Amino acid sequence: MLCQACQKNPATVHLTHIINYEQSVQHLCEQCAREKGEFDFGASPPFSIQNLLTGLMNMEAPLKEQLVYQDKLQCEGCGLTYAQFGQIGRFGCSECYTVFSNRLLPLMRRIHGSAQHVGKIPARAGGVVRLRRSIDELRRQLKELVSREEFEEAAVIRDKIRSLEEGGEKGDA
Amino acid sequence: MPNDDKGMRCGSSKWMEGKGPDGEIVLSSRVRLARNIMGMPFPYLASDSQTETINKQVEQVSINLADELGDIKFLRMNNVSPLHRQVLVEKHLISPLLVKEPHNSAVILRNDQAVSVMVNEEDHLRIQCLLPGLQLEEAFAEANRWDDLFEKELDYAYDEQWGFLTVCPTNVGTGLRASVMVHLPALTLTKQINRVLSAIAQVGLAVRGLYGEGSEIIGNLVQISNQVTLGQSENEIIRNLYGVTRQIVEQESSARQVLLNEGRDRLSDRVNRAFGVLTHARLMSSQEALQLLSDVRLGIDSGLIGDVSGNVLKELMVLLRPACLQMEAGRELDGMERDRERACLIRKSLGPK
Ligand SMILES: [Zn+2]
Ligand SMILES: [Zn+2]
Numbered sequence: 001m002l003c004q005a006c007q008k009n010p011a012t013v014h015l016t017h018i019i020n021y022e023q024s025v026q027h028l029c030e031q032c033a034r035e036k037g038e039f040d041f042g043a044s045p046p047f048s049i050q051n052l053l054t055g056l057m058n059m060e061a062p063l064k065e066q067l068v069y070q071d072k073l074q075c076e077g078c079g080l081t082y083a084q085f086g087q088i089g090r091f092g093c094s095e096c097y098t099v100f101s102n103r104l105l106p107l108m109r110r111i112h113g114s115a116q117h118v119g120k121i122p123a124r125a126g127g128v129v130r131l132r133r134s135i136d137e138l139r140r141q142l143k144e145l146v147s148r149e150e151f152e153e154a155a156v157i158r159d160k161i162r163s164l165e166e167g168g169e170k171g172d173a
Numbered sequence: 174m175p176n177d178d179k180g181m182r183c184g185s186s187k188w189m190e191g192k193g194p195d196g197e198i199v200l201s202s203r204v205r206l207a208r209n210i211m212g213m214p215f216p217y218l219a220s221d222s223q224t225e226t227i228n229k230q231v232e233q234v235s236i237n238l239a240d241e242l243g244d245i246k247f248l249r250m251n252n253v254s255p256l257h258r259q260v261l262v263e264k265h266l267i268s269p270l271l272v273k274e275p276h277n278s279a280v281i282l283r284n285d286q287a288v289s290v291m292v293n294e295e296d297h298l299r300i301q302c303l304l305p306g307l308q309l310e311e312a313f314a315e316a317n318r319w320d321d322l323f324e325k326e327l328d329y330a331y332d333e334q335w336g337f338l339t340v341c342p343t344n345v346g347t348g349l350r351a352s353v354m355v356h357l358p359a360l361t362l363t364k365q366i367n368r369v370l371s372a373i374a375q376v377g378l379a380v381r382g383l384y385g386e387g388s389e390i391i392g393n394l395v396q397i398s399n400q401v402t403l404g405q406s407e408n409e410i411i412r413n414l415y416g417v418t419r420q421i422v423e424q425e426s427s428a429r430q431v432l433l434n435e436g437r438d439r440l441s442d443r444v445n446r447a448f449g450v451l452t453h454a455r456l457m458s459s460q461e462a463l464q465l466l467s468d469v470r471l472g473i474d475s476g477l478i479g480d481v482s483g484n485v486l487k488e489l490m491v492l493l494r495p496a497c498l499q500m501e502a503g504r505e506l507d508g509m510e511r512d513r514e515r516a517c518l519i520r521k522s523l524g525p526k
Contacts, residue, residue, distance in 0.1 A: 077212070077214070078214045078215075078218050080218070089341065089342070090215070090217065090340050090341055091215065091338070091339075091340055091341075091342070092214055092215060092218045093212070093213065093214045093215055093218070094209060094211050094212065094213075094330030094332075094338045095212070097332055097335055097338050098332075101334075104335070104342075107342060108335075108342065108345070108403055111342055111343055111401075111403075112345075112346065112401045112402065112403035112404050113401065113404060114401075114403050114404020114405075115334070115403070115404070116334060116403070116404060117332075117333070117334060117335055117336030117337075117345075117346045117347070117403060117404070118404060118405065118406050119336055119346060119347040119349070119405070119406045119407050120317075120320075120336075120337075120347060120406075120407055122320075122321075122324045122329055122331055122337075123321065123324060123325070124324055124325065124328075124329070125211070125324065125328065125329040125330075125331035126331055126333075128333075129331075129333045132333075
């Protein structure tokens with residue numbers, strides 16, 4: 001889809017205008033969207049301290065105009081867009097986590113106060129994770145042994161790391 | 174009423190029987206694990222054929238694992254009558270959501286009803302273990318064992334950073350929700366309940382009354398559960414909830430002691446009046462019943478009412494709910510008939526043997 005304003009660049013920003021509860025969507029390129037946004041804000045300032053205060057004191061006052069920036073970030077696995085995720089608060093499939101991963105940090109920190117799983121590592125699905133963690137642990141041991149100049153032991157550890165990196169399971173035994 | 178419900182009884186679940194540790198105050202402990210299958214759209218977005226694929230896959234797994242899972246049944250919701258579904262909800266074995274959208278959803282139910290697995294609920298799988306008393310570690314151990322078994326056969330959606338991937342971001346990580354149901358009549362009577370509940374909320378746990386909304390907690394029953402699922406290990410979550418629950422048990426116990434020491438006659442009068450109403454009333458709403466049963470249970474726990482099993486509150490609070498009443502009666506009942514049947518059931522359970 002081409003930008004509706006310049007008809008040159010691909011439309012990557014979808015602007016939703018809500019005016020008196022009527023919704024219309026414009027498909028624009030990033031550059032045009034920025035210009036349009038500035039223009040709109042300049043022409044009829046929808047946001048000011050005054051508006052904010054009235055807004056706070058009278059929640060009934062209808063929003064004259066609200067600009068909602070949507071972008072085209074979309075999960076290929078299930079078709080859910082990031083904007084839809086924001087609206088319904090649910091992921092559509094496990095792929096969504098990968099596609100939206102950059103934006104999940106602040107969200108997860110707000111919900112859980114953390115953005116790192118520290119619990120169970122399942123045997124099969126977590127196999128790679130388990131492997132990587134045990135290699136990390138062995139590397140740490142190797143470094144320590146080398147610094148203490150215990151080279152014989154270090155060689156054993158080094159071989160273990162190698163076999164883990166090559167064959168995965170083999171070294172576990 | 175459909176034929177398959179004729180002659181069926183509500184029966185009892187493991188959590189409703191026995192008392193369990195700290196069972197005077199902690200009625201039950203529940204643990205559930207949310208799990209999803211990799212590369213499959215989550216149930217609310219999945220097509221009929223996709224949810225059916227999941228259903229078949231899980232049914233096959235339950236057959237493969239028959240030896241380890243014990244005596245189980247795989248129930249497809251489309252094959253379960255609406256009344257029977259509602260009974261399962263009232264016994265806390267499945268969620269209302271599973272009933273609302275029964276298409277292609279299912280439940281695996283262990284014979285003792287201590288473990289159940291919902292299929293195609295919010296997440297593809299929800300493994301639940303429900304035990305009497307304060308048995309969070311035991312409930313987690315059993316749910317975790319089932320989880321390990323299922324993981325052998327199913328490709329779980331799991332990520333190094335986010336842990337177990339769930340539909341809702343509030344469940345991601347461990348996918349673990351642990352909860353206890355506690356009976357707190359003395360904290361209510363001594364007007365300490367709000368202070369205690371807000372203290373619980375401040376340590377990051379969720380608190381809610383069992384039925385109904387608003388400020389009044391019906392039957393003095395409160396459910397406490399963890400909110401955080403990411404950034405804490407399963408053991409931390411379980412231990413934290415266990416610790417807080419133990420503190421609540423102690424506060425409720427000492428409040429009961431205060432009531433007994435300082436107002437024994439008043440307390441005895443209150444609980445025995447409740448007993449009198451329950452053993453003689455001819456019509457009883459569920460709300461009134463829960464309130465009076467709370468008093469009676471407090472009377473039994475405090476030794477002010479004898480000759481009645483302490484489990485009566487737990488059993489009756491399920492058996493006197495609408496679907497269970499109708500299942501027992503063997504026919505549909507309107508509101509007035511339910512109130513009559515409820516009063517009758519209570520008289521039978523509490524009355525002279
Ligand atoms: Zn443009
Ligand atoms: Zn997706």
